[in-house]
Amino acid sequence: MTPSAAASAGLAQCAGAELPQHVPLVSASRGEMLESIHYGSAVLLDPQGEVITALGDQQARFYPRSALKPLFAVAILRSGLELSQEQIALAAASHSGAPRHQEVAHSTLRDAGLELAELGNSTDLPYGVAERASWLADGGSATQLAQNCSGKHAALLAMCKHNGWATENYLAASHPLAAALREIVEELTEERITTISTDGCGTQVYPMTLAALARGFAKLAKAAPDTAEGRVAASMRAYPELVAGEGRDVTELMRAVPGAVAKDGFEGIQAVGLPDGSSLAVKISDGSDRARMPITVKLLASHLGDQTPTALEDLASSPALGGGEPVGELTAL
Template sequence: MTSTHTPLPAPQTLVGASLAQHEPLVAATRGQAIESIHYGSAVVLDPQGNVLRHRGDRQAKFYPRSALKPLFAVGLLRAELELTDEQLALASASHSGSQRHQDVARSTLSDAGLRVEDLGNSTDLPYGTAEREAWLAAGGTATQLAQNCSGKHAALLALCKLKGWDLPGYLTDGHPLLELLRDTVQELTGEKITQQSTDGCGTPVYLLSLAGLARGFARLALAAPGSEEARVAAAMRSYPELVAGEGRDVTALMRSIPGAIAKDGFEGIQAVALTDGTALAVKIADGGDRARMPITAALLAEHTTVPGELLSSPALGGGQPVGLLAAL
């Protein structure tokens, strides 16, 4: 059977035009040797939005993946969607798939008169390790509600129901929902979107600079009380366990740094903003998730107190620490 899909470009045709100038950010040691190195880029903005520090490539653009969710949530509120703070935190989340996470996503659908079957995101097992093991032990299988983006998709559908927009086609190009999301991201980041693709769950994802992503998070941290940006920030601060989950580093970061707003994204993305508007964004070149938090924590430590467990993690040999994963 002949495929109708447009052929994808081979990687070697893309590298020359898009290879970012990353630098070594994180190293894993074992004994007295460096065993592995993760390259990447990072940008730190001061409270006025100026580049305070950068590592690697400050000009390159990357897909922020799930770090876009809090910005999407601002757009939903601007369009007059009513959500509880728990529902809003979950709409901004890559949740672990616990029963509480799934219940909050279900409540967003129920409040809008929608069903779980209306969800258009991909199916998956719970993202959190403990949650996934418990789910499988109970006989669970991959579902849309367990997938880490179900809170976002439930909120997207709720807005479509409110506005009378097409529900089955809410992820289709040209849908007014997707126009709203794009416009919101452009406004919050201060960058014109010139290229986009599709995230793993089915929503759009846009190429942005790290400075643009950090700028968007600073807008949340500095938002005037009563604004939609402030509401998203308040929900995330009030429910960090819904933004990620127990045992997750993003939840630990928000609990340990008062007022911090943090969101990770697949392929080594992290964004954080502090209460004074200092903001940063990180991209790990190889997409390695383990390198994301050590460099983020090291950069944050120049501005605030950061717990040691976020700065580094041990490499084990025979069950004992014999090395370290930490920022260079």
């Protein structure tokens, strides 16, 4: 067995399954040379949920990571908890940690009569580059409120308080919250959860196929406005700067495409739902954040055709720099 074959066999054994059959999705050039290739898988569904485009492995399951947050937000609203649109958008967010983001998360706690100390998410510096620099310049340190998932955790705590559930152990697998979230995710994605792990911030995360993730976002984007799904979608559309942050590609995508509901996730995940019920989901094999948007934009443009907004083109590629000047490009294949 060759070294590469042995490595593949070892990885497959470690994962307990065959390696996903990813395909080349995005290339990076420098000068006249192709410098790097990002492999991955993606799916584009029509308004009826039928596959329009399938790239790579459609049977493999991947962790959606933070792309689960909008689905969790549906569970939060269905519990009967009342939140403002800003608080809903932040519950679905991986925010940049700007003062406004932190204040909205804090307001969710205050409105529920909860304290900052009750947050169970991990501590971190602000996720946004500019926000982190400003935070550090002001003497800030890693906190739970600054961490990009604080809006979700504040809303989950408020959901527990509303339902009369304990808040001390709200992240435990045996807590009623865990079952409530799983039930909604299975309903929206139309796929049974077969195994569970833990995300970076401490909440549960479940693997699913890309089609399942896309279906979930389609249901958000096309939902009636008086439903929990519709309220989540409306809040994300109204406040895309809370779902991510200024200068972040997810915020810019929602601003560029009318009615789009979009969310990224760590390790190269992107999901988008459109108001007509079409949707897509992307997984970049190596987890690279830079490769998400080029293939996402290509799929969106292939579906929207002449209706593709000009502003979306700005997200389709990014330059490779040499000495501060563009010398190559990151583009979808």
